Amino acid sequence: MDNKVDVYSLAKYGLNLAEKSNSNLRCAEIFFGKNKYINIEIEENSIKNSEIGSDFGVSIRVIDKQGSLGFTFTNNLEKKSIEKMITIAIKMMNAGTEDLDFKNLPEKYNVYPSVKGLFDSNLKNLQIEDSVRYAKDVIKICNEDEMAISQSANFISNYSEKYIFNTNGIEINGNETSCTISSNIIVKDKIRKETSSGNDWQSKRSLKEITPVKIAKNALEDAKRNLNRIKIKNMKVPLILTPKGTIRFILSPIASAVNGETFQYKRSFLVGKINEIIGSDYLNIEDNALIDGLIGSAQFDGEGVPCKNKKIIENGKFLRLIHNSYTAGKEGIESTGNASRSSYSSVPSIGVSNFILKNGDYTKDEIIKNVKEGIILDYTGDSPNITTGDFSGLILHGNIIKNGEIKESLNETMFGINLLDLFKNIDAVSKEFNIYGGYQAPFVRIKEVRIIGSAN
Amino acid sequence: MGQGKKFSIPYELFGSYFIDDEGIPSQKTVIIEKGILKSYLHSIETSSRMDFPPNGHGRAASISSKPQVRMGITILEPKDWSLEEMIENTQNGILCEDFQYGYCDPSTGNFQFKCKMSYKIENGEKKELMRDVSLSGMTLEVLNRISAIGKNISYSDGMCGKGGQSVRVCDGGPYIRAENIIVGGLN
Numbered sequence: 001m002d003n004k005v006d007v008y009s010l011a012k013y014g015l016n017l018a019e020k021s022n023s024n025l026r027c028a029e030i031f032f033g034k035n036k037y038i039n040i041e042i043e044e045n046s047i048k049n050s051e052i053g054s055d056f057g058v059s060i061r062v063i064d065k066q067g068s069l070g071f072t073f074t075n076n077l078e079k080k081s082i083e084k085m086i087t088i089a090i091k092m093m094n095a096g097t098e099d100l101d102f103k104n105l106p107e108k109y110n111v112y113p114s115v116k117g118l119f120d121s122n123l124k125n126l127q128i129e130d131s132v133r134y135a136k137d138v139i140k141i142c143n144e145d146e147m148a149i150s151q152s153a154n155f156i157s158n159y160s161e162k163y164i165f166n167t168n169g170i171e172i173n174g175n176e177t178s179c180t181i182s183s184n185i186i187v188k189d190k191i192r193k194e195t196s197s198g199n200d201w202q203s204k205r206s207l208k209e210i211t212p213v214k215i216a217k218n219a220l221e222d223a224k225r226n227l228n229r230i231k232i233k234n235m236k237v238p239l240i241l242t243p244k245g246t247i248r249f250i251l252s253p254i255a256s257a258v259n260g261e262t263f264q265y266k267r268s269f270l271v272g273k274i275n276e277i278i279g280s281d282y283l284n285i286e287d288n289a290l291i292d293g294l295i296g297s298a299q300f301d302g303e304g305v306p307c308k309n310k311k312i313i314e315n316g317k318f319l320r321l322i323h324n325s326y327t328a329g330k331e332g333i334e335s336t337g338n339a340s341r342s343s344y345s346s347v348p349s350i351g352v353s354n355f356i357l358k359n360g361d362y363t364k365d366e367i368i369k370n371v372k373e374g375i376i377l378d379y380t381g382d383s384p385n386i387t388t389g390d391f392s393g394l395i396l397h398g399n400i401i402k403n404g405e406i407k408e409s410l411n412e413t414m415f416g417i418n419l420l421d422l423f424k425n426i427d428a429v430s431k432e433f434n435i436y437g438g439y440q441a442p443f444v445r446i447k448e449v450r451i452i453g454s455a456n
Numbered sequence: 457m458g459q460g461k462k463f464s465i466p467y468e469l470f471g472s473y474f475i476d477d478e479g480i481p482s483q484k485t486v487i488i489e490k491g492i493l494k495s496y497l498h499s500i501e502t503s504s505r506m507d508f509p510p511n512g513h514g515r516a517a518s519i520s521s522k523p524q525v526r527m528g529i530t531i532l533e534p535k536d537w538s539l540e541e542m543i544e545n546t547q548n549g550i551l552c553e554d555f556q557y558g559y560c561d562p563s564t565g566n567f568q569f570k571c572k573m574s575y576k577i578e579n580g581e582k583k584e585l586m587r588d589v590s591l592s593g594m595t596l597e598v599l600n601r602i603s604a605i606g607k608n609i610s611y612s613d614g615m616c617g618k619g620g621q622s623v624r625v626c627d628g629g630p631y632i633r634a635e636n637i638i639v640g641g642l643n
Contacts, residue, residue, distance in 0.1 A: 196563050382590075392588050394640070412638055416590070
């Protein structure tokens with residue numbers, strides 16, 4: 001934070017002013033956020049754009065006794081500007097409509113969990129010249145390969161600080177770093193005149209964990225695996241999801257479906273299914289914010305509530321939702337510490353921390369070896385419908401499995417399934433897993449799926 | 457703002473603009489004519505690299521974003537079929553009235569299209585509404601399998617989200633019929 005700005009006295013001043021300004025005020029919150037980032041973009045395998053940016057501001061949330069909300073934000077941190085923002089927020093609150101579902105902002109917590117490895121000083125102090133070196137590493141991999149014809153990639157480093165204060169006694173601050181590298185490579189088989197693309201990415205808390213060469217190599221392998229495409233006939237066969245496929249079909253849809261807000265609006269295919277079996281015994285999911293050094297980890301959420309580890313699904317049984325203080329208040333329970341806030345300029349939404357599908361006992365090779373004929377799916381551009389759970393879409397990156405071996409990649413092949421059927425048909429989960437951002441995903445086998453091919 | 461009348465479009469559309477965000481006047485760009493690819497959309501950068509004149513497609517969302525090559529109003533020109541004639545002339549097919557989303561893998565040309573309102577066509581008659589229909593194919597193959605183009609054009613507004621920016625665009629076109637599309641769905 002800018003040394004000239006004393007956020008503590010500004011926050012105290014602001015909260016006092018809000019309380020004094022309106023006798024109908026129930027509670028108020030002040031959130032300070034600062035971000036500093038470096039972004040390097042690679043297009044056509046050369047550095048196209050380098051950017052350094054910073055963002056620094058404060059937001060004010062006031063709520064009256066009838067639940068009416070006023071919210072303002074500014075990047076001017078002078079006292080006069082804060083006064084103006086509070087006046088406007090209170091005007092908005094007075095003009096707003098009542099919301100009896102709102103109960104309260106979080107109360108004071110005396111203890112916060114200890115989570116290590118969220119901040120790396122090397123990342124905070126990273127210079128653009130150093131960042132370019134990481135970008136050059138991925139460019140080199142593409143340049144040195146005969147089949148690779150182009151690459152788009154990104155290197156983004158980020159340092160952020162946040163300070164949360166409210167009139168119920170919350171007073172907490174923290175800082176964290178993250179770094180993301182992604183690569184998308186296009187390859188061409190010059191003999192068959194076939195092109196294909198592949199991608200990979202990683203997001204880490206510290207600079208030493210970032211492996212640009214490995215990411216570019218994975219993207220290259222992925223692209224090559226997607227060459228030599230064949231059309232197949234319609235079939236009913238086992239489907240193996242790679243970790244990326246597992247995120248697409250299991251973790252990401254469940255993360256959306258257990259979001260308290262989605263659920264309360266009845267936009268989730270899991271409505272009415274709490275405490276019911278929704279999947280096979282292999283379906284075990286937790287949302288764990290307390291693992292040292294992971295991207296989804298945090299000591300406190302976007303409203304200052306201590307983060308936790310929560311079991312969401314155990315042996316196929318759906319146990320609980322994730323909440324911020326608003327949706328939890330509506331249910332009459334405590335927030336689960338999942339208030340998510342990407343910037344000071346938005347009100348808190350709800351998001352997962354580290355959303356983990358528990359790994360199983362099989363090795364990846366065992367899972368594939370036992371399949372006489374099947375499909376391995378890595379990527380589709382489609383997403384399931386979260387309200388109905390229905391999915392139908394195109395397999396963009398997938399291969400056929402024959403007698404336990406991964407063979408040709410698929411062309412113009414689609415498949416459709418309802419997610420609840422997919423969850424119930426999980427019959428193996430691998431020991432190996434990959435972490436992509438806040439998702440930890442193993443390989444998963446689905447017993448039987450209807451595949452729609454285009455071969456005559 | 458736009459030059460709608462000049463190109464015999466009845467009114468100014470959502471994707472109209474006078475000049476692009478690099479100062480190049482907006483202009484009609486013929487992309488495909490009689491089935492032959494004629495030109496690309498260009499910004500100053502891409503046109504200079506390919507040694508073509510720029511054609512006014514360097515568009516940015518705001519002062520804080522860099523111009524990217526993208527469309528303005530994309531139009532498929534109408535021909536002479538009525539929708540009724542198309543349906544009557546179709547033995548077994550799907551009438552897609554609206555779609556949820558669509559995408560194309562640019563490296564392979566494989567596209568996928570998720571219908572919102574789609575009806576079965578059987579023996580030249582429009583039948584029941586179907587749920588969650590997906591259509592797929594290879595772009596260049598399907599363009600060659602267009603067998604009828606309607607006579608009435610309609611327009612729809614939208615936002616182009618390329619590179620995380622939001623820019624006003626518009627599409628216009630009649631009903632078209634393409635043969636042998638792969639159909640996917642739940643059942």
